[in-house]
Amino acid sequence: MLKLEGVTKKFGGLVAVNGVDLNIHKGEILGLVGPNGAGKTTLLNLISGIYRPDKGSIQYCGEDISRLSMDRICRKGIAKTFQHTLSFPGLTARESVMIGSLFGNGHHASMDEASTEAETLLGRIGFPIERIDMPLSSLNVFELRRTQLARALASRPKIIL
Known part of the structure; x- marks a missing residue:
């Protein structure tokens, strides 16, 4: 592979x-x-x-x-999480995960589908759902890591780095 x-x-x-x-x-x-x-x-x-x-x-x-390029590799099915967790401080956790749904691995979700998928993925990995619409800048390091993982999963990767 x-x-x-x-x-x-x-x-x-x-x-x-x-x-x-x-x-x-x-x-x-x-x-x-x-x-x-x-x-x-x-x-x-x-x-x-x-x-x-x-x-x-x-x-x-x-x-x-x-x-x-990085985006072409992502579209082929390789997703990466990062050491530094605050990649989009102005976005909410939901919006951050939606990026994976909207732009990853050839999947073309609508905004509503991406929003629903973000909530599902965040819930599945233990993110506190009551904080899903909080800005990333207000989340703790564990919540930020979960957001990164959910964003990677939302891109429907074959490999996660």
Whole structure:
């Protein structure tokens, strides 16, 4: 499903990711473990299209996605949550999740469908429904993480990073 071959990323003289080979098959759950600065986040940013590899290739379902934009990768079915949880501080939790429904993985929901799906997903992952229409800037870190996960799920991904 996802295959990395010789993936390398440098920032100036710093080699952040060096020659990574990785195969992830459908149904697998994989964790990346390592100390700060080991390149875990950089690797996920390479897969999701935030960065482009300097060397190597990233293939998804047999297609080279190494040079695709982040939004094209998302539409193909790869969603990413972020270390920093406050990505859209002016939006509510519901609106943030609706972004995934409206713009992710080839799914074209109406605003009403996206709103209903956001409420369903947030409820399913334990988000306090009475806070669904609160601005993200007023939520605690656990609620923000749940919002990110629900937004990723709303895009109907095949892979969540």
